[in-house]
Amino acid sequence: MFATNNSSRPPAHFAERLGKMGISARDADVVTSSSALRLYLEGEVKAGHLHGRFTVFVVGEHGIAEAVTGAGGAVVEGDAPSADLVVAGIDRGFNYARLASAQRLILGGARFLATNRDATFPVEGGVVPGAGSIVSAVETASGVVPLSMGKPEPLMVQLVLKEYGLEPRQAAMIGDRLDTDVACGHRAGIASLLVTTGVTSAVEAEKAAGEERPDAVFGTLAELTDKVLSGRAK
DSSP states (O other): OEEEOOOSSOHHHHHHHHHHTTOOOOGGGEEEHHHHHHHHHHHHHHTTSSOSSOEEEEESOHHHHHHHHHTTOEEEOTTOSOOSEEEEOOOTTOOHHHHHHHHHHHHTTOEEEESOOOSEEEETTEEEEOHHHHHHHHHHHHOOOOEEOSTTSSHHHHHHHHHHTOOGGGOEEEESOIIIIIHHHHHTTSEEEEETTSSOOHHHHHHOOGGGSOSEEESSHHHHHHHHHTTOOO
16 A cells, blocks of 8 residues: 555545556555545544534545545535534645634634644655645644544554554555654554665664664665565565
8 A cells, every 4th residue: 555644635535646657556555644544534434433424624624525425424614603523634724813723723622633743745846845834734723632543643544554454563654754653653553664765764763773773774676675575584
């Protein structure tokens, strides 16, 4: 599966992008922090922690709203008198009014959830504020720490393992970042494999410690595939 903290679009969007890169992927092969949110909400409904058509104020974009409605919830506007949940993620239309609405609803009893807490995300020529910047604003205003779906928190992986009936020993996280991918895998109790074609170099990986130290390091995905299939991964 392909896992991303990007909550702005549904899995189908990313499956299409992968296809354009020559990588065959179905919608079901992609898990985003928004689709993890949907799995979480569906579990809460089944457990009886959310009832009927629960209400959600979304500080975010289309991907989050689709996840909420897909789980049986109703998205409410900022002037709603109350809400069961406030969910925050990347929101390029974020403003003071939306912050004030989120604060009021959380202080009024709404549970606070976040898609992910990435402070920034890379774009061509540098970085821009990520979902974490917005989540932190809502957290500061409300004084409430949210439950986060995305990496490095383990919930996304745990939900996927449960959905597919997998044991931790049957899964591994493959990524290029120590503080998100590798740490997430270890927090979820699965192996964490680093490929050095992205953010983290082999030198940085060698210096890593604790939950950010990968179980194995590979120069490329081709090298990883070759060694895993031949049983030589160490």
